[in-house]
Amino acid sequence: MSDTGPDDLQRLGARLDAAERKRATGDQRPPPTQASIAFRFGTEMIAGLLVGGGMGWGLDWLFGHFGFHTKPWLMIVFFVLGAAAGIRGVMRAANELNAQMAAAPAAPSVKQDDEEN
Amino acid sequence: MAMHPMEQFEVKPLIEHPLFSIGHHDIYFTNQSLFMVIVVAAASLFLTLAMSGNRLIPSRAQSMAEMSYEFVANMIHSSAGEDGLRFFPFIFTTFIFVLFCNIFGMVPWSFTVTSQIAITFALTAFILSMVIVVGFVKHGFGFLKLFVPDAPIYLLVLLVPIEIISFFTRLVSLSVRLFANMLAGHTMLAVFAGFVVMLGAAGGVLSILSIGPMLMIVAIMLLELLVAALQAYVFAILTCIYLNEALHLHDHH
DSSP: OTTHHHHHHHHHHHHHHHHHHHHHHOOOOOOOOHHHHHHHHHHHHHHHHHHHHHHHHHHHHHHHHTTOOOTTHHHHHHHHHHHHHHHHHHHHHHHHHHHHHHHOTTSSOHHHHHHHO | OOSOTTGGGOOOBSSSSOSEEETTEEEOOBHHHHHHHHHHHHHHHHHHHHHHSOOSSOOHHHHHHHHHHHHHHHHHHHHHOGGGGGGHHHHHHHHHHHHHHHHHHTSTTOOOGGGOHHHHHHHHHHHHHHHHHHHHHHHGGGGGGGGOOSOOHHHHHHHHHHHHHHHHHHHHHHHHHHHHHHHHHHHHHHHHHHHHHHHHHHOTHHHHHTHHHHHHHHHHHHHHHHHHHHHHHHHHHHHHHHHHHHHHGGGGO
């Protein structure tokens, strides 16, 4: 009893540390399903295109009011930039997902791990 | 088909006459406004009544209110840090509003406020403007560093616009995520409910088969309850994450 005491305490300490770490890193989100991952990537990409194209269109419209006839060039340029932003968003989302998967090694099955890599 | 699955999302004025008008736009009191009033009243009533006892050993309702408080406080603390807690009232209100809208939408014949892109987009626009204001108040023009990644000067010409666009894509991705999830779930429920009616009306063996989609509805209903809570959570935590970026700029990398 007396020799197991310190061991128990150490184990408890380790568990407390682990719990603290989990709390500090924060993410208590449940691991996302495949469908929600797909949906997330889709919205990121389309959001980039929409916002980019919309911004370019707005700028064209704005400049048009001041007598600069940029139409439709800014929209085209911003649409391409928006595509880049969309891809960046997808990459960021993928990084987040990877970090989340790495932080919770117990949660996903082995099969899902393989699919992730 | 008599019942259209998208009919449930129709916004219609409940009072014939517009309440008032802004410019050339008449503002009506719609079924959507009614459900927003109900949701806000129910949420305020629930939280106030639950905490009114203020007992040391909480009642069931009180512990629900306390748990939601602690849940949101922990969420902000872990994703936006200590100084993020100053925004607790705002994020708690957003979370509770979205959660109650989603849950109230699950009640049959009710109207799901969050299934309207206008609502989710307005919420998101408000959140993002707040993030921008907080960023400028906290860091002055240093906030603009958020849009400047570590890269050689000649690449910045290309990267800064991309960063700015990618900041504003949140406007779309956050609002569309909530709206599409609610819309899809409720449409699916209505479609399966339509199957029940059609099979039931078909008569004979087909009528017995209508138990299939009926069971399916029960399962989807449970799934939708989960989605309702999860989407409220996702909405709130993303708000925290954006706030964190405005508060701490590049620290999170």
